[in-house]
Amino acid sequence: MNSLYWFRNDLRLSDNPGLCHYLQSEALLLVYIWPITRPWCNVNGMGKQRERFLLESLQSLRDELAELGQDLLLVYGSPELILPRLVEDYSIDRVGASRTPGYYERTTVQRLQSRLTVPLALYETSTLLDEDRLPFELEALPPHFTPFHKRVKSLPIPGPIDAPAQLPPPPAALFHPVRDNGVRPHTALPIRGGSHSGRRRLRRFVFEQRDILQYKQTRNCLDPLTGSSTLSPWLANGCLSVREVAAAIAHFEHTETANESTYWLSFELFWREFFHWRAYRDDISLFKLSTSQKNLHFCTFEPRSFARWCAGDTDFPLVNAIMQQLVATGWCSNRSRQIAASCLVNDLCLDWRYGAAFFEKHLIDYDVACNYGNWQYLAGVGADPRGGRHFDIEKQSRTYDPRGTFTRKWHGERPRQPRFVTDAADWPINDLQGQDSEET
Numbered sequence: 001m002n003s004l005y006w007f008r009n010d011l012r013l014s015d016n017p018g019l020c021h022y023l024q025s026e027a028l029l030l031v032y033i034w035p036i037t038r039p040w041c042n043v044n045g046m047g048k049q050r051e052r053f054l055l056e057s058l059q060s061l062r063d064e065l066a067e068l069g070q071d072l073l074l075v076y077g078s079p080e081l082i083l084p085r086l087v088e089d090y091s092i093d094r095v096g097a098s099r100t101p102g103y104y105e106r107t108t109v110q111r112l113q114s115r116l117t118v119p120l121a122l123y124e125t126s127t128l129l130d131e132d133r134l135p136f137e138l139e140a141l142p143p144h145f146t147p148f149h150k151r152v153k154s155l156p157i158p159g160p161i162d163a164p165a166q167l168p169p170p171p172a173a174l175f176h177p178v179r180d181n182g183v184r185p186h187t188a189l190p191i192r193g194g195s196h197s198g199r200r201r202l203r204r205f206v207f208e209q210r211d212i213l214q215y216k217q218t219r220n221c222l223d224p225l226t227g228s229s230t231l232s233p234w235l236a237n238g239c240l241s242v243r244e245v246a247a248a249i250a251h252f253e254h255t256e257t258a259n260e261s262t263y264w265l266s267f268e269l270f271w272r273e274f275f276h277w278r279a280y281r282d283d284i285s286l287f288k289l290s291t292s293q294k295n296l297h298f299c300t301f302e303p304r305s306f307a308r309w310c311a312g313d314t315d316f317p318l319v320n321a322i323m324q325q326l327v328a329t330g331w332c333s334n335r336s337r338q339i340a341a342s343c344l345v346n347d348l349c350l351d352w353r354y355g356a357a358f359f360e361k362h363l364i365d366y367d368v369a370c371n372y373g374n375w376q377y378l379a380g381v382g383a384d385p386r387g388g389r390h391f392d393i394e395k396q397s398r399t400y401d402p403r404g405t406f407t408r409k410w411h412g413e414r415p416r417q418p419r420f421v422t423d424a425a426d427w428p429i430n431d432l433q434g435q436d437s438e439e440t
């Protein structure tokens with residue numbers, strides 16, 4: 001039997017339950033389809049750092065596959081057009097892929113299913129628990145994190161499965177090298193995509209430097225690699241599985257020590273879990289401005305405010321520094337994301353989705369469920385029982401950047417600008433007043 005496995009957000013060999021279903025095939029075609037980024041909320045394309053991290057993750061997967069005599073076919077286009085063609089060209093009998101949240105992702109799979117002449121199976125590869133292990137139907141998912149966590153926190157999490165020792169050979173196909181986009185990691189975040197780097201970071205954070213023991217105290221640090229785990233880029237691209245991270249924490253707690261911090265890191269993994277299941281359940285409403293009459297979100301779209309926020313040129317030096325860090329490195333801390341998001345929603349009164357789209361473009365850890373779920377939460381239209389969070393940016397600066405080191409490092413101080421500017425050429429006020437008008 002010939003099989004095709006379509007890698008999506010599961011760019012790894014170890015703990016990949018989807019791939020494991022195809023080890024007995026006669027020939028196995030492994031495919032990755034470059035994500036199509038659609039223009040949305042004045043944002044288009046993928047940021048250079050996000051693209052770089054993804055390309056490195058693909059190269060690393062390809063290197064791992066080469067050791068097992070396999071390769072990865074990297075293609076560009078729509079899955080629903082590409083995969084049926086590959087099925088025909090390579091006489092494929094069955095197709096497998098990981099299940100991923102997201103409305104476009106789901107509708108793409110639906111269209112693909114209607115075009116394929118062979119069965120398509122989807123596997124859960126990105127959550128701690130499988131859907132059939134949840135103690136409720138997805139439709140009855142608790143509305144907020146706390147009741148969700150109470151119901152799932154004691155359930156056994158399946159251990160990660162080993163990488164296959166062998167893979168069936170690929171069919172005779174033309175495999176192209178993974179391109180290099182010429183971008184290097186920023187010196188402030190010198191990390192690379194791929195399972196090897198992800199596992200190294202996990203080992204260091206948990207077992208070697210044992211930073212996990214102070215995580216609860218340091219997690220709000222604005223710099224990467226020194227406060228929080230900074231595992232998100234590998235988790236989001238699937239270079240690391242969330243079960244591998246959970247297993248490493250459990251092993252550390254079992255063999256070394258458990259404290260509030262080790263508990264807190266697992267706790268954060270459940271936030272990720274919650275947002276993933278919410279994204280599956282909420283589908284397209286994850287992208288709606290407001291999800292009910294109760295949480296109608298009043299906002300405007302003032303292009304200049306949005307442009308200033310994106311460029312890190314607002315009247316809030318800390319927000320400017322965060323935005324500079326985000327674009328330069330592709331990452332910013334959870335605290336920074338909350339501050340920047342609150343600024344966009346509450347101080348600039350913009351539609352939260354514009355901010356989410358900008359994050360989507362740049363984050364090397366972009367994850368549709370975590371990004372849109374957290375933005376909804378911040379804007380008070382999602383899973384937050386308190387409804388909307390307005391951060392006092394001055395207070396946040398005093399607490400999290402008391403000496404202004406972070407703000408200076410990322411050039412957050414900008415000359416203040418008038419709140420509204422009117423270009424006399426576009427809006428000749430003097431004309432309206434009947435002064436200085438030129439006869440035409």
Ligand SMILES: Cc1cc2nc3c(=O)[nH]c(=O)nc-3n(C[C@H](O)[C@H](O)[C@H](O)COP(=O)(O)OP(=O)(O)OC[C@H]3O[C@@H](n4cnc5c(N)ncnc54)[C@H](O)[C@@H]3O)c2cc1C
Pocket residue numbers: 219228229230231232233235236265268269271272273275332333334335337338341359363365366367368370371372374375378
């Ligand atoms: C507006 C906004 C947008 C966000 N967008 C994303 C995104 O696109 N991708 C993404 O992975 N995370 C997102 N987050 C969640 C969180 O900010 C990042 O997961 C975290 O900053 C990653 O750094 P870390 O790995 O050092 O996290 P740690 O604090 O070390 O946490 C460990 C892991 O737990 C998970 N986690 C932690 N906090 C959250 C959270 N609030 N929600 C969901 N999962 C969490 C992540 O997988 C993270 O890697 C967003 C948060 C906000 C407020």
